Amino acid sequence: MPEQTIPATYKIEEVKKRREILELPIAGPGDQPIKVNIGPSHPAMHGTIKMIAELVGESIVNIDVEPGFLHRGFEKMMEDHNYVTALPYTDRLNYVSAMINNFGYAETIEKLFGIEVTERCAWLRTLFAELSRVTDHYTCQAAICSEIGAMTPFLYLMQARDYIWEHLNWASGARQTYSYARIGGLARDIPDGWLGKLKEILDSNIPLLKDIHGLMDRNRIFLDRTQGVGEISKEDAINAGITGPFLRSTGIDYDVRKAMPYHKYAEVDWEVPVGKYGDNYDRWFVRMREIEESLKICYQCIERIPSGPLNVDAFQAHLPDKAEVYDNIEGLINHFKIIIDGPKPPKGSIYHCVEGSNGELGFFLVSDGSGHAYRLHVRAPSLMIMGQLDKIIIGHQLADIIPIFGTVNMVGGECDR
Amino acid sequence: MSQQIPGLPDMTYIDREKRTFLDQIYFWEITRGILITTKHFFRNMAKWLTFRKGGVVILYPEEMRPDYSQNNRGRHILVQRSDGSPRCVACKMCATNCPAECITIVAEESDDSNIQKRPKVFEIDVSRCIFCGFCVEACPVDAIRMAPTTEELAGYNRFRMIYDKKTLMTWKPTVNDDVVHGYNP
Ligand code: SF4
Ligand code: SF4
Numbered sequence: 001m002p003e004q005t006i007p008a009t010y011k012i013e014e015v016k017k018r019r020e021i022l023e024l025p026i027a028g029p030g031d032q033p034i035k036v037n038i039g040p041s042h043p044a045m046h047g048t049i050k051m052i053a054e055l056v057g058e059s060i061v062n063i064d065v066e067p068g069f070l071h072r073g074f075e076k077m078m079e080d081h082n083y084v085t086a087l088p089y090t091d092r093l094n095y096v097s098a099m100i101n102n103f104g105y106a107e108t109i110e111k112l113f114g115i116e117v118t119e120r121c122a123w124l125r126t127l128f129a130e131l132s133r134v135t136d137h138y139t140c141q142a143a144i145c146s147e148i149g150a151m152t153p154f155l156y157l158m159q160a161r162d163y164i165w166e167h168l169n170w171a172s173g174a175r176q177t178y179s180y181a182r183i184g185g186l187a188r189d190i191p192d193g194w195l196g197k198l199k200e201i202l203d204s205n206i207p208l209l210k211d212i213h214g215l216m217d218r219n220r221i222f223l224d225r226t227q228g229v230g231e232i233s234k235e236d237a238i239n240a241g242i243t244g245p246f247l248r249s250t251g252i253d254y255d256v257r258k259a260m261p262y263h264k265y266a267e268v269d270w271e272v273p274v275g276k277y278g279d280n281y282d283r284w285f286v287r288m289r290e291i292e293e294s295l296k297i298c299y300q301c302i303e304r305i306p307s308g309p310l311n312v313d314a315f316q317a318h319l320p321d322k323a324e325v326y327d328n329i330e331g332l333i334n335h336f337k338i339i340i341d342g343p344k345p346p347k348g349s350i351y352h353c354v355e356g357s358n359g360e361l362g363f364f365l366v367s368d369g370s371g372h373a374y375r376l377h378v379r380a381p382s383l384m385i386m387g388q389l390d391k392i393i394i395g396h397q398l399a400d401i402i403p404i405f406g407t408v409n410m411v412g413g414e415c416d417r
Numbered sequence: 418m419s420q421q422i423p424g425l426p427d428m429t430y431i432d433r434e435k436r437t438f439l440d441q442i443y444f445w446e447i448t449r450g451i452l453i454t455t456k457h458f459f460r461n462m463a464k465w466l467t468f469r470k471g472g473v474v475i476l477y478p479e480e481m482r483p484d485y486s487q488n489n490r491g492r493h494i495l496v497q498r499s500d501g502s503p504r505c506v507a508c509k510m511c512a513t514n515c516p517a518e519c520i521t522i523v524a525e526e527s528d529d530s531n532i533q534k535r536p537k538v539f540e541i542d543v544s545r546c547i548f549c550g551f552c553v554e555a556c557p558v559d560a561i562r563m564a565p566t567t568e569e570l571a572g573y574n575r576f577r578m579i580y581d582k583k584t585l586m587t588w589k590p591t592v593n594d595d596v597v598h599g600y601n602p
Contacts, residue, residue, distance in 0.1 A: 085516040088549040152454050169486040179549045187554075191488070211457070215450045220443040223431065276430070285430060325557050332557060339514045339555050 033061050036398075040069045044402050046143060047412035049386075051401065058397045065389045067415050074417035075376055082342025082371040083109055083183065084319075091177040093378065094414040097136035097357045099128045099168075102181035104354035107262065108363040111352050112345040113317055115184050120308045124186060126263040127301035129354075130294040131168060131198075134205075135161045136357035137287045137294070144284060144406040145216065148225055153212050160208050163201050170194060183343055184318045185311030195302050202298055209291065216284075226280035230392045230404035237278065241384040244359025245286045246408060250278035256355035268300045283407040317343045342371025358382050358409055382408075382415035482566075489565040490550045493541055495585040496560050503586060505560040507534040511552035519545035520552060536582060543570060544578035 033054035040050040048069035054062040074093070078086045090105040091098040103125050110117065117125070142157035165175045171190045172180040180187050216222050232242075234250045247254055253272040257265040273289035275282025311318065315334050324331030347369040353362035359381030368374040385408050393404055431440075439445045475482055485491070496504045507524035523538035552561055572578045 081516060085514060085551065088516045088547055088551070152457075156457070166486065169489055171488070173486075173488045173490045173550055174548065175489075177547065177549070179551070187550075188488075211453050214453050218431065218440050219446050219450065220436075220440055223436065223440065227431075276432070281431070319554060322559075326559070335555075335557055336510070339510050 038401070040066075044147070045405065047410050047415070049410065049412065049415075053398065053401070055398060058399070060394055060396060060398060060401070063390045063393050063401075065386055065393075067383070067386045067410070067412075070412040070416040072417065075378065078376040079373050083345070083373065084338065084342055086373070086376075087181065088177065088179045091179055092413050093380070093417065094136070094356060094358065094361075094382075094411045095176060096139045096411065097132035098176060098178050099132035099180060100354055100356050101361065102178060103129055103263075104352065104356070104361050105363055106181035106183050107354070108350060108352040108365050109183050109343070109345060110317075112348060112350050112365065112367055113183070113314065113343075115312055115314050115317060117185060118309050118312055119306050121185050121310055121312075122264050123301055123305045124190065124310075125181070126265065126268070127298055127305065128168070128171075128180065129263065130297045130301070131164055133357045134291055134294045134298070135164050137291045138164075140357075140406070140409040141212070141284065141287055141291075143409075144280075144403060147402045147406045148222055150216065150219075150222070153215050156208055156212065160205050163204070167194075167198055167201055170197075182311070182318045184314045189310050195305065199299075199302055202295060205295065209288075213288075223281065225400075225403055226284060226407070228277075228279055229396060229400050230280045230283075230407065232278040232388065232392055234278070236388065236391065240388040242359065242381075242388060243384070244356065244381050245283060245290060246278075246359065246385055248272065249275035249282035249286045251276055256353055256360050260353070262352075262354060264301070265297075268297050268304075270297050280403050280407045317345075344369060344371055353379065356381055356414075358411065358414070359384070361414075378414075378417060380414045380417060382410045386410060386415060485565040485567075487565055489567075490548045490553075490563045491567040492543075492564050492570060493546075493552070493580070493585055494562045494564055495539065495582065496562060497586060503536060503539070503560065503582065504558060505536050505539065505556075506532060506558055507536040507539075508557065510555040510557060511561055514551045514555035515546075516549060516551060517545045517547050519543075539582040539585065540579050541585065542579045544572075544575050 033056050036053045036055055038051040038053060039045040040048045045051070050066040050069065052064040052066070053060050072092075074089060077089050081089070087102065087105060090101040093101045138157045138161040142154040142161070145151075145157070146154035168178065169175045171194055172178040172187065232246075232250060234252055237247050237250050238252070243254065243256075251274050253274050255272045256262075258272055270293045273286050273293060275286050319325075319338055320331045320334050325335045345367050347367055349364070349366040351362055351364045353360045355361070360379065361381060362379035364375075364377040364379070365373055366375040389405075389408065389410075392408075393401055396404070498504050507522055509522050509524075512518075512520040512522050519542040521538060521540040521542075522536050524534045525537040527533060527535040548563075550563060553563055
């Protein structure tokens with residue numbers, strides 16, 4: 001082998017390490033494992049994540065899961081911007097269900113202020129959060145289908161998701177990154193006739209869900225690739241701090257919406273679906289059932305949204321109405337104060353959690369009385385799952401990584417922040 | 418037990434020990450699957466033949482979207498007064514409220530004695546903009562709005578993505594004082 005020329009900038013230890021890796025036999029004799037790098041930018045990894053798998057034949061004997069490639073300094077950004085301008089950053093956490101993040105963040109600050117949102121706002125938030133959850137689960141289920149080889153359900157689900165997103169665009173002004181919540185309310189009221197149209201869209205989803213059930217539920221390829229693959233026990237899931245559909249798939253009915261009801265979840269009629277073994281199939285089953293439950297909540301919300309004021313009257317927390325700004329000097333001063341200094345909640349720290357589509361999404365906020373957060377930590381549900389992913393994958397085949405990774409539904413934006 | 422939505426099938430849990438013979442032989446299920454996809458195919462075909470939209474796909478650039486939501490936050494517009502000057506008074510509220518910090522404003526003294534300031538430079542770096550609409554919300558004189566469309570928001574390099582005052586004012590010249598248009602909370 002000819003001498004390799006080594007760039008001068010490499011450190012000696014690094015070079016030694018690289019040589020060691022290079023000298024590993026490619027197809028080892030006997031049971032010598034082979035190292036395979038998957039990711040960070042790989043079509044099979046949806047999200048930037050790197051996995052270094054050690055294979056014997058096709059079985060995985062060891063795997064190293066490395067998230068963190070999408071780190072954008074989210075928490076520092078939140079400390080740098082004031083409470084109002086930090087809101088669009090929460091859209092980019094779990095970008096498939098941005099409404100839930102918006103509302104979680106806004107509610108954290110509302111709690112600090114001691115503001116209670118109006119009835120109408122609470123009902124609308126419940127509706128939007130559930131719609132977001134439906135679209136998130138659609139996306140996840142679609143990804144699982146396409147990864148297992150069923151491209152048709154993928155397209156059907158994506159189409160259904162897009163109808164809901166387009167409809168949310170009419171209310172909020174964007175398809176995906178809504179920035180719809182405000183401290184003490186919502187950015188704007190829903191347009192006239194929006195709810196009626198929404199009902200039609202949801203009605204059209206029901207036969208579609210029926211078709212998805214028909215295509216996937218009893219298909220043997222699907223069952224063989226999901227049942228008994230990627231199992232996790234109840235104890236492991238709890239010890240790792242896993243929440244959401246992942247935890248519920250093991251048979252524990254912990255749901256933030258039931259355990260600590262926020263919005264209007266205590267007043268609507270729904271149940272928490274649970275699985276049995278915590279394998280891929282159970283995660284699929286729980287998500288599928290959750291879509292049904294979410295649709296049920298949506299229908300109830302549409303019936304029960306009351307009329308009345310949308311935003312609370314809290315001049316210290318959110319921008320005044322435009323009419324106030326144009327015609328009233330006090331309104332104008334208030335407007336300028338909030339934009340320049342940001343809303344100033346009292347000193348203190350607070351933790352508030354909502355049920356994100358992947359689990360408990362928590363915001364821990366420390367306020368020093370100024371217009372921006374002193375510290376804001378986000379408890380991202382995907383991150384906890386990543387801690388356990390290696391234990392779930394070890395022992396399975398290389399091809400099983402893909403469905404397992406699909407059903408855990410890791411969202412890079414939320415996991416790495 | 419809570420109420421079921423009518424029409425929605427109650428999904429049955431398939432235990433791995435209790436799969437039926439029909440599940441195991443696979444052919445019955447694949448036939449059923451093909452029937453479902455064929456049904457979708459003919460339904461979409463019928464829609465297409467009767468000039469309705471079957472899917473959600475747009476054949477961009479040949480086809481432009483006619484059905485943008487009227488509230489969609491697209492390109493920025495600087496609203497003009499009736500004499501063609503920008504309505505903006507260079508108060509820099511929008512630049513302060515912009516989360517992406519992509520608005521640059523340089524103020525100068527206005528000729529009109531009723532208006533103190535006007536913008537000499539007003540630039541939005543659209544490649545950094547996240548289209549959150551906070552600038553529209555922050556403006557105290559309703560001088561900046563967002564049109565629902567996003568077409569032509571492209572450039573060959575990043576410097577072409579910085580739109581100056583003239584572009585922002587003229588790419589929808591019909592927008593003036595009297596027209597309420599686009600995202601405007
Ligand atoms: S839309 Fe948002 S990011 Fe874009 S210029 Fe306005 S405030 Fe800045
Ligand atoms: S907030 Fe309105 S008036 Fe003030 S600088 Fe921006 S566009 Fe001009």
